[in-house]
Amino acid sequence: MDERKKQILESIIKDYVETAEPVGSRAVVKKHALRLSPATVRNEMADLEEMGFLEQPHTSAGRIPSERGFRYYVDCMMEKESLTEPEAQILHDLLLENMQEWSTVVERTGHFLSQITKYPSFIIIPPFNLSEFRYLQILPMEPGKAFIFLVSDMGTIIHRKIDIPETIKEEDLRSISKIFNQIMRNRRMDEIRKSELQELRDTLKKKRRVIDRTLEALEHMLEESGEEKVVISGALNMLNEPEFKDLERIKRLLAVMEQDSLWKGLVPDSISEAVDIRIGKENREESLQEMSLVFTGFKGFGDVGKIGLMGPVRMEYWKAAGAIEAVRNIVEEMLKRL
Amino acid sequence: MDERKKQILESIIKDYVETAEPVGSRAVVKKHALRLSPATVRNEMADLEEMGFLEQPHTSAGRIPSERGFRYYVDCMMEKESLTEPEAQILHDLLLENMQEWSTVVERTGHFLSQITKYPSFIIIPPFNLSEFRYLQILPMEPGKAFIFLVSDMGTIIHRKIDIPETIKEEDLRSISKIFNQIMRNRRMDEIRKSELQELRDTLKKKRRVIDRTLEALEHMLEESGEEKVVISGALNMLNEPEFKDLERIKRLLAVMEQDSLWKGLVPDSISEAVDIRIGKENREESLQEMSLVFTGFKGFGDVGKIGLMGPVRMEYWKAAGAIEAVRNIVEEMLKRL
DNA sequence: ATTAGCACTCAACGAGAGAGAGTGCTAACA
């Protein structure tokens, strides 16, 4: 793989990514003002095809990069294109404004990403019960009803309504809350064992009714929150890619995107710094095999979420990878400051 | 408009809704086993076209109902098809399971509707600040930080983080909460005037710092929550309709659906019992003029939300209207019981 | 008032011709 071949491969990739059309020998020469004749380039292209980096849709068309070609480019030649200064600034401001709630941070970030890159973005949020318990509070509402609030270290809040005896006083609720808090504070939610809660139930016999209800609610809440959440943004950007001008494909594609379960298993649990790239058939899931993913993990407070972009195989990997990396860094930095 | 014409119009509508193809005179006779010849029907069809209820895509095709034809049918002939017994049961159970939180109720209801009818559903939720204030609570978190919770009568909760002096005690927070509650309880959020809050600020001079922060936060929260929320479900169902086999149309359509602002102005503030139907160009918004809407308002606790379905002009209005009405009734009933 | 018969219209489909882009091979060239 000499320098000239590399140059030609890159040239073809850039061209193909831009136009979605097979690239001919003539176009390569012209575009990059090479001091070679088309015939020479043709020979090189034939070599590259033999090596598996290019393919021909039909005999008399130009060449397009194969998935292996893209892979080689991504591994050995690509230079990531980070966000521009103003773009980074915008994201910064966006996050500052929305640090109140974790869910809106995620939403805005995804939206930003897909706007910048014109690719659909996905963010996978770790299950609530993998974050740390911060605070539980039982608040009385109308007579006989109370709310339980559960606050995590990520600033996420879930709540649930329970029935309580009408006679119980606010102070009692407070003291019950306090005891729950003592046991659970700073523990990871999924580590809070039922046995401990049971123990607590025994300790506090006198307020049995409230405690029972609280425990029940708590169990429900923790159970329900064991799922990862997937947020997809800018899915419609995909419709602009010429490879999806076929209605059937679009339907399949959008259906896939809507299907949360697919995403959940998708991305490995590595906490690697690197930006991972999956090109076409490198994706295990059949329905994603005509697409590419560019993603990375990010650290919340120890927990790992994932953030990524999806596009056609003919994707601007350099832009996507650069954007993902930059966004990951900015978000992580903001989270640390919290 | 004699009986026979009506019968023919209905026949054409049913056929066209099902097949999305122009209906010929022959088909009308066959389908409904009329004891007439195609020629007779042709004459009637010519009349109906003259009246504006039918139109011809081109000279030698069958007829399709015009928007006016649909309108006449909907107004004068249609019989709504309610949910089947098991369908209603499913919705019932679904709601019972999810009465905890208003937002999930809405989500599930929308999902249910679009599954049953195969049309995208939309639900417009009144702004948070139109519901009644139930409860405010200031909860201390880590030192120097606290959460403000605001609970509405719909069971919706919003919250925000504020800074507080580290020295302040929990009881102080409680007493502050209490005072807020006395002023605001059971008032509609948007009626709580700044002047009142200002007054409160003066009363409680000694805890100025906390109160200031709380008021600031409160202002923000109420401001931010002045927006209606739109939840759309099953948008992809639309892709199955043959009239949207054109890519450009799909793009436009999906872009429209994503655009919240469109929906907000869309539906009038009537609290009418009736199910409203907008056919094609009856919609003011240009981008919705190739679509029909079937919707109605529902009462929360005095507040009005809206729930509806959208489809092509060639829509099963009877099914959509029936489903909407039934769902509205069930949801309202459940809310009343709360 | 209804119907049979018939000429007419028009979209949809498919075959076939022509254009154009791009290749691979061969032979000439530096």
Add this chain to the structure above:
DNA sequence: TGTTAGCACTCTCTCTCGTTGAGTGCTAAT
């Protein structure tokens, strides 16, 4: 030995044109 010009060949794409068939409107008969 690497590079280039020339040329025949391949294959898709597009356009045209005739054919088909569904459906109509009109007229005359019942």
